Amino acid sequence: MTRKDNWLIWAFLAPTLTLLGVFLYYPMIGTVIESFYDTSFISPEPRFVGWAVYEKVLNSRQFSEIVWNSVIWTLGVVVLQNLLGFFTAVLLNQGLPGQGVIRALVLLPFVLPGVVTAILWRFMYDPQLGLVNSIFIRLGLFEDSAAWLASSDTAMAAVIFVAVWKGFPFSMLIYLAALQNVDKSQMEAATLDGAGALRRLIDVVLPAIRDVILVNFVLTLILTFNYFDIVWVLTRGGPQNATHIFPTKIFETGFGQFRFGEAATYGVFSILVLAVLVAIYVIVQRATANRRPVA
Amino acid sequence: MKTKLLATLTSSAIALASAASAEVTLQFWDNQQTESGLSQFQQAAVDRFMAENPDIKVEVTTIPYPEYQQRLLTAVQGGNAPDIATLDQIWVAAFAEAGAVADLSEAAAGAGLSRDQFFGGAWDSASYNDGLYGIPFNVDVWQFNFYNKDLLDAAGVSPSDLTTFEGLRAASEKLTGDGKFGIGLFGHRGEDTVVVMNSFIFSNGGAVLDDAGACALNAAPAVEAMEYVQDLAQFAPEGILNANSGNMRELFLNGSLAIEFWPALEQPTLQKSDINWGFVNGTAGASGKGVGTFGGWNLAVFESSAQQEAAWKFIEFMVREDVNGDVVDLIPANKAAAAPFLEANRQGADDIMAHLSNANPRPLSARYLEVADIQMTLYQDVFSGANVQEAADAACADIDALN
Numbered sequence: 001m002t003r004k005d006n007w008l009i010w011a012f013l014a015p016t017l018t019l020l021g022v023f024l025y026y027p028m029i030g031t032v033i034e035s036f037y038d039t040s041f042i043s044p045e046p047r048f049v050g051w052a053v054y055e056k057v058l059n060s061r062q063f064s065e066i067v068w069n070s071v072i073w074t075l076g077v078v079v080l081q082n083l084l085g086f087f088t089a090v091l092l093n094q095g096l097p098g099q100g101v102i103r104a105l106v107l108l109p110f111v112l113p114g115v116v117t118a119i120l121w122r123f124m125y126d127p128q129l130g131l132v133n134s135i136f137i138r139l140g141l142f143e144d145s146a147a148w149l150a151s152s153d154t155a156m157a158a159v160i161f162v163a164v165w166k167g168f169p170f171s172m173l174i175y176l177a178a179l180q181n182v183d184k185s186q187m188e189a190a191t192l193d194g195a196g197a198l199r200r201l202i203d204v205v206l207p208a209i210r211d212v213i214l215v216n217f218v219l220t221l222i223l224t225f226n227y228f229d230i231v232w233v234l235t236r237g238g239p240q241n242a243t244h245i246f247p248t249k250i251f252e253t254g255f256g257q258f259r260f261g262e263a264a265t266y267g268v269f270s271i272l273v274l275a276v277l278v279a280i281y282v283i284v285q286r287a288t289a290n291r292r293p294v295a
Numbered sequence: 296m297k298t299k300l301l302a303t304l305t306s307s308a309i310a311l312a313s314a315a316s317a318e319v320t321l322q323f324w325d326n327q328q329t330e331s332g333l334s335q336f337q338q339a340a341v342d343r344f345m346a347e348n349p350d351i352k353v354e355v356t357t358i359p360y361p362e363y364q365q366r367l368l369t370a371v372q373g374g375n376a377p378d379i380a381t382l383d384q385i386w387v388a389a390f391a392e393a394g395a396v397a398d399l400s401e402a403a404a405g406a407g408l409s410r411d412q413f414f415g416g417a418w419d420s421a422s423y424n425d426g427l428y429g430i431p432f433n434v435d436v437w438q439f440n441f442y443n444k445d446l447l448d449a450a451g452v453s454p455s456d457l458t459t460f461e462g463l464r465a466a467s468e469k470l471t472g473d474g475k476f477g478i479g480l481f482g483h484r485g486e487d488t489v490v491v492m493n494s495f496i497f498s499n500g501g502a503v504l505d506d507a508g509a510c511a512l513n514a515a516p517a518v519e520a521m522e523y524v525q526d527l528a529q530f531a532p533e534g535i536l537n538a539n540s541g542n543m544r545e546l547f548l549n550g551s552l553a554i555e556f557w558p559a560l561e562q563p564t565l566q567k568s569d570i571n572w573g574f575v576n577g578t579a580g581a582s583g584k585g586v587g588t589f590g591g592w593n594l595a596v597f598e599s600s601a602q603q604e605a606a607w608k609f610i611e612f613m614v615r616e617d618v619n620g621d622v623v624d625l626i627p628a629n630k631a632a633a634a635p636f637l638e639a640n641r642q643g644a645d646d647i648m649a650h651l652s653n654a655n656p657r658p659l660s661a662r663y664l665e666v667a668d669i670q671m672t673l674y675q676d677v678f679s680g681a682n683v684q685e686a687a688d689a690a691c692a693d694i695d696a697l698n
Contacts, residue, residue, distance in 0.1 A: 041393050042661045043392075126542070127532060127533035129549075145533055146533070147535075149537040150534035150538065235537060236484045236485075237484070238536060238537065238675065239482075239537055240536070240672070240675050240676065255364075257668060
């Protein structure tokens with residue numbers, strides 16, 4: 001590669017790097033800087049306070065709740081979404097009649113906007129008018145209506161269910177593509193050796209799509225940790241902070257109460273978690289690339 | 296600030312005199328809370344203003360209520376504030392403290408606008424640190440107890456029973472059962488939760504902040520009122536902690552809720568329904584009268600506006616007796632405009648006027664939004680069955696720590 005080629009490469013990269021710098025890294029660095037200042041709408045002149053906002057946030061009653069909620073929310077959604085997505089993909093890979101129509105129907109929740117999904121489920125969960133309670137009562141499972149989103153005991157589970165309902169088709173799509181690439185000769189050989197469906201799944205399918213599973217898990221971890229609209233519309237982080245996660249807390253503090261310094265501090269914690277997740281994603285991707293057979 | 300405004304007004308007047316034909320364009324931002332189709336009337340009023348003031352052009356931007364606060368804040372922070380905007384009463388102190396809006400004291404005095412022409416609580420909501428940072432535009436009060444007459448008759452409950460703490464509890468108990476609910480309480484994290492609980496506290500002689508600005512929510516009258524509402528919750532539909540006033544309206548309109556809490560703004564909705572309804576002015580506790588919580592909007596001029604004289608002219612026009620009633624979807628803040636507006640558009644005009652004149656504003660603090668956030672946490676604790684005194688003590692510790 002000549003010196004001229006190098007120059008040309010940088011010239012082509014420059015627009016992308018500039019856009020990344022302006023729209024991604026500048027706000028991110030700005031957030032970190034802002035977290036060291038006490039800035040709010042009523043005192044717009046930034047006042048440097050060092051680690052004071054971090055101390056305030058870490059010592060607040062809410063911080064540990066938000067960390068715990070974020071862990072439960074993220075793991076709950078990621079595990080359930082991937083399990084449901086995987087088993088739906090296995091089912092849709094069986095060559096059932098009407099498979100095209102079923103695939104389109106399964107994809108429907110994924111294409112709905114998050115806000116629409118949340119409003120829909122707010123109605124479904126309504127203690128008096130909602131379909132969920134109506135079904136449970138008709139089936140004889142409940143005697144009285146439950147207030148799913150209004151109880152600290154059930155709100156997080158109810159919100160996770162909605163996110164899984166909306167997100168599992170995304171995982172299903174990826175798994176379905178991976179399943180269709182599993183070497184058919186290996187499956188046939190396993191069948192000839194007397195392996196049943198479960199044995200084929202464990203010994204042939206899962207090893208074959210291991211890399212896809214890993215990448216899918218890490219990707220959904222990142223997307224789920226950043227989720228905002230469903231939680232905000234369904235519960236606004238309530239009741240009693242039972243569903244407050246980092247994105248909802250950042251929005252409420254910054255745009256609800258205009259406490260920008262504090263919102264930035266929550267943002268920095270969020271960036272740190274995401275940086276770790278992105279690093280894991282990159283490592284996983286490199287590992288899977290190294291395992292790929294050379295053509 | 297006052298001197299600055301006067302200087303700006305004077306210099307603007309000189310400039311206008313020397314260039315009489317120069318056209319000024321004002322940006323006016325307002326929000327829409329209802330589906331009243333108000334914008335066409337507002338535009339008609341704006342057209343009338345422009346006809347009366349041919350050198351001033353007004354461009355109106357109407358923003359849906361849920362987005363309004365954020366859009367306005369972003370505009371102010373980005374240096375793109377409009378010339379004039381409606382500000383929620385609870386935002387005025389923060390905008391004034393931030394130096395974003397102009398002190399209108401001198402201009403109001405010069406134009407002969409004073410507190411006695413407007414509802415007192417609304418005028419007070421625009422006053423901050425001896426300045427006047429807005430002119431009351433529209434008002435309403437939380438809450439009126441709207442009731443379903445048929446359900447009350449069937450349960451043998453008189454509307455007058457709803458006007459006292461004891462009567463409301465007894466009525467709620469009688470009205471609950473057979474798939475019906477006595478009372479529409481809600482406790483989601485929203486301002487409607489705050490204003491309704493406030494009105495029970497006010498009606499029991501309590502306050503959110505005392506005269507010295509210290510938290511008064513853990514004083515006996517407030518704690519008793521919250522304990523009372525906590526007890527009432529057994530007669531409300533399930534799911535209080537995630538319910539809002541809109542959810543209660545749905546139940547009221549389908550006939551399964553006997554009493555709902557709303558401002559007078561609810562009347563146009565009820566008038567279109569099949570419900571046989573009526574209302575009383577809040578519920579009296581130890582204070583002996585139902586005291587509501589003020590809500591509403593003020594018109595403010597932004598400091599960044601280069602045409603504050605024209606902006607002031609527009610505000611004077613919008614709160615004029617013959618205009619104010621045509622451009623609001625709540626109730627005109629100008630009392631002279633409010634009376635005919637209520638006669639024409641609302642049932643029980645005299646009762647509404649009485650409740651408006653008797654309402655308390657929310658705390659006039661630049662940190663109101665943080666105070667309200669703490670109140671929301673407290674009220675959710677109350678509805679969750681927490682010990683009210685302990686929850687109020689914790690809330691007061693947080694509120695007092697803001698100072």
